[in-house]
Each structure stands twice: as C-alpha cells, then as structure tokens.
Amino acid sequence: MIDLLNTSKSVPIDSPIISCYLELKKVYVSDTHLTSMKFVIGYESYHGNTRTMAYAFERGAREAAGETIIKHIRQIKPAEIKSADVIVIATPTYHKKPPSNVRYFMRGIEKLDLAGKRAFVLGSYEQEGEAVERVIEFLKLKGVQVVEPPIKLLGKPTKEGLEECAKKGRELATE
Numbered sequence: 001m002i003d004l005l006n007t008s009k010s011v012p013i014d015s016p017i018i019s020c021y022l023e024l025k026k027v028y029v030s031d032t033h034l035t036s037m038k039f040v041i042g043y044e045s046y047h048g049n050t051r052t053m054a055y056a057f058e059r060g061a062r063e064a065a066g067e068t069i070i071k072h073i074r075q076i077k078p079a080e081i082k083s084a085d086v087i088v089i090a091t092p093t094y095h096k097k098p099p100s101n102v103r104y105f106m107r108g109i110e111k112l113d114l115a116g117k118r119a120f121v122l123g124s125y126e127q128e129g130e131a132v133e134r135v136i137e138f139l140k141l142k143g144v145q146v147v148e149p150p151i152k153l154l155g156k157p158t159k160e161g162l163e164e165c166a167k168k169g170r171e172l173a174t175e
Contacts, residue, residue: 037066037173040080042073043090044101049124049156054090056162057122060169073105081109086172087119087144093131102131106138115143120172122151122165129154147172 039061045051058070069080073089081087091102098106119139123132129152139146151168153161 037061037085037175038083039066039068039086039088039169039173040076040084041068041070041088041090042076042105043070044073044092044099045090045124046092046094046099047156049153050090050092050122052162053122053124053151053153053157053165054088056157056165057088057090057120057169060166060171061173062169063166064170064173066169066173072101074101076105078109078112081112081114085118087114087117087139089119089121089135089139091121091123091131091135093123093125093127093129096128096130098131098134102135106135109142112142114139117144118147118172119144120147120150120168122153122168124153124155124157126155 039058041054041058041061043051043054045054054070058068062068069076069084073091089102089105091098097103121132121135121139123129123135125131132150132152136146136148136150151161151165157165
C-alpha cells in the first residue's frame with residue numbers, strides 16, 4: 001500500500017477521500033500484523049555450525065515477515081514457548097544424542113501444554129545426526145505438530161545448506 005497522497009491539490013483534512021484513505025490504511029496495517037507468525041528459535045552449538053543454521057533459518061523467517069526470537073537454548077523462557085506459533089530447535093548431535101543443554105531444555109518444557117503448536121527441528125552432525133530424530137520424537141509425544149523432513153547437515157554448513165535453512169524459514173512464515 002502506498003502511504004502517500006498527492007498534496008499538490010488542496011484537499012480538506014476532513015474530506016471523505018482522506019477519511020477513506022485513513023480507514024483503509026488502518027485495516028491494511030492491522031491485517032498485516034495479524035498474519036505474522038511468531039517463531040522462537042533455540043540453538044545449541046559447539047563449533048558454530050548449528051548456530052549458523054539457526055540464524056539462516058531466522059533470517060528467512062524474518063524476511064517473510066515472521067516475528068522472530070533467537071537465543072541460545074538455555075536462555076529461552078517458558079513464556080516465550082507458550083506465546084510462539086512455531087518452536088524451532090537447532091541441535092547438534094553429540095555422542096548419538098542431543099547435547100546436555102538441549103536435554104535440559106526438553107526437561108524444562110516437559111510440563112508445558114504444547115498440543116497444537118508447530119515445530120521444526122534442524123541440526124548439524126559429524127556421524128549420523130540422531131539428535132534431530134530424538135528431539136522430533138520428544139515433540140511429537142508432547143502433541144506438537146512437527147514439520148518434516150528436518151534439515152540435517154553434515155559438518156560445516158555450505159552456502160546451499162544455509163540457503164535451504166533460510167528457505168524453510170520463509171516457507172513456514174508464510175504458511
């Protein structure tokens with residue numbers, strides 16, 4: 001919507017044209033804010049690979065007008081999880097399981113009612129990437145609708161891998 005009026009002509013401020021314009025602008029602004037998806041993105045990363053993936057996802061979601069909060073997974077508060085439309089967990093695999101900070105987070109939200117929430121899981125790995133699957137299983141047991149397939153990248157993310165993360169963020173922000 002163009003936020004501009006031709007001021008070269010004298011139009012009284014109480015004119016029906018001005019009133020109509022202001023009313024349409026109010027509707028447009030309120031409608032665009034109502035459709036914004038709220039994402040809470042928590043990551044754990046030892047070497048920066050998974051954090052880089054999480055930030056690429058966040059960039060994609062934000063570019064598509066999603067409202068995003070991205071933090072280290074230990075800094076996410078239960079109230080942020082409750083208010084989110086989409087929970088995103090970015091985890092590396094460490095000894096075939098999620099690292100202790102991710103497991104701590106999972107224990108911390110165990111008692112929250114997450115039924116009906118949506119989630120997405122992504123992560124980097126060096127061997128098999130089992131942590132991503134374990135987090136997905138946990139979320140499904142909580143009644144969360146997990147968007148699949150997850151994104152799992154071997155080692156340091158490539159430019160293509162990061163674009164895949166950003167693309168998924170854009171997709172989820174516009175669904």
